[in-house]
Amino acid sequence: MATGGVDLKQRLMRELNELPPDKLSEVLDFVAFLRTRKLPSVPSLPASSLDHLTGLVNWGGDALADTERLYDEST
Numbered sequence: 001m002a003t004g005g006v007d008l009k010q011r012l013m014r015e016l017n018e019l020p021p022d023k024l025s026e027v028l029d030f031v032a033f034l035r036t037r038k039l040p041s042v043p044s045l046p047a048s049s050l051d052h053l054t055g056l057v058n059w060g061g062d063a064l065a066d067t068e069r070l071y072d073e074s075t
Helices: 003-017 021-037 047-053 063-074
Strands: none
Touching: none
16 A cells, blocks of 8 residues: 555544544445445446347236236145
8 A cells, every 4th residue: 555545544543533423423424425436337238138038938918817826826
Protein backbone atom coordinates (compact mmCIF):
# COMPACT_ATOMS: atom_id res chain seq x y z
CA MET A 1 0.00 0.00 0.00
CA ALA A 2 1.26 3.44 -0.82
CA THR A 3 2.34 5.75 1.98
CA GLY A 4 -0.45 8.17 1.05
CA GLY A 5 -3.01 5.45 1.69
CA VAL A 6 -1.60 4.77 5.15
CA ASP A 7 -1.65 8.48 6.00
CA LEU A 8 -5.23 8.72 4.80
CA LYS A 9 -6.29 5.75 6.93
CA GLN A 10 -4.57 7.22 9.98
CA ARG A 11 -6.30 10.55 9.42
CA LEU A 12 -9.62 8.78 8.96
CA MET A 13 -9.11 6.86 12.22
CA ARG A 14 -8.37 10.10 14.08
CA GLU A 15 -11.54 11.65 12.69
CA LEU A 16 -13.61 8.57 13.54
CA ASN A 17 -12.31 8.57 17.11
CA GLU A 18 -13.73 12.07 17.59
CA LEU A 19 -17.23 11.28 16.34
CA PRO A 20 -20.16 10.51 18.64
CA PRO A 21 -21.65 6.99 18.36
CA ASP A 22 -24.70 8.11 16.33
CA LYS A 23 -22.41 9.66 13.70
CA LEU A 24 -20.30 6.48 13.59
CA SER A 25 -23.46 4.63 12.64
CA GLU A 26 -23.99 7.07 9.76
CA VAL A 27 -20.40 6.57 8.62
CA LEU A 28 -20.87 2.81 8.70
CA ASP A 29 -24.02 3.13 6.58
CA PHE A 30 -22.11 5.29 4.11
CA VAL A 31 -19.27 2.76 3.89
CA ALA A 32 -21.80 0.01 3.20
CA PHE A 33 -23.31 2.16 0.45
CA LEU A 34 -19.88 2.73 -1.11
CA ARG A 35 -19.17 -1.00 -1.09
CA THR A 36 -22.40 -1.76 -2.95
CA ARG A 37 -21.50 0.79 -5.62
CA LYS A 38 -18.18 -0.97 -6.12
CA LEU A 39 -19.81 -4.26 -7.15
CA PRO A 40 -19.08 -5.23 -10.73
CA SER A 41 -21.90 -4.57 -13.13
CA VAL A 42 -23.56 -7.41 -14.95
CA PRO A 43 -23.02 -7.10 -18.69
CA SER A 44 -26.19 -6.76 -20.70
CA LEU A 45 -26.91 -9.06 -23.61
CA PRO A 46 -29.02 -8.42 -26.65
CA ALA A 47 -32.42 -10.10 -26.72
CA SER A 48 -31.30 -12.05 -29.79
CA SER A 49 -29.03 -14.09 -27.50
CA LEU A 50 -32.22 -15.78 -26.25
CA ASP A 51 -33.30 -16.95 -29.72
CA HIS A 52 -32.03 -20.48 -29.07
CA LEU A 53 -34.65 -20.81 -26.30
CA THR A 54 -37.61 -20.41 -28.63
CA GLY A 55 -39.70 -23.50 -29.09
CA LEU A 56 -38.79 -24.98 -25.70
CA VAL A 57 -42.21 -24.21 -24.25
CA ASN A 58 -45.55 -25.19 -25.72
CA TRP A 59 -47.87 -22.23 -25.87
CA GLY A 60 -51.59 -22.50 -25.39
CA GLY A 61 -53.62 -24.50 -22.96
CA ASP A 62 -55.25 -23.32 -19.81
CA ALA A 63 -52.82 -21.91 -17.27
CA LEU A 64 -55.37 -22.04 -14.46
CA ALA A 65 -56.23 -25.66 -15.15
CA ASP A 66 -52.53 -26.56 -15.37
CA THR A 67 -51.84 -24.84 -12.05
CA GLU A 68 -54.74 -26.58 -10.35
CA ARG A 69 -53.59 -29.93 -11.74
CA LEU A 70 -50.07 -29.38 -10.36
CA TYR A 71 -51.54 -28.40 -7.01
CA ASP A 72 -53.82 -31.46 -6.92
CA GLU A 73 -50.94 -33.77 -7.81
CA SER A 74 -48.77 -32.44 -4.99
CA THR A 75 -51.35 -32.94 -2.25
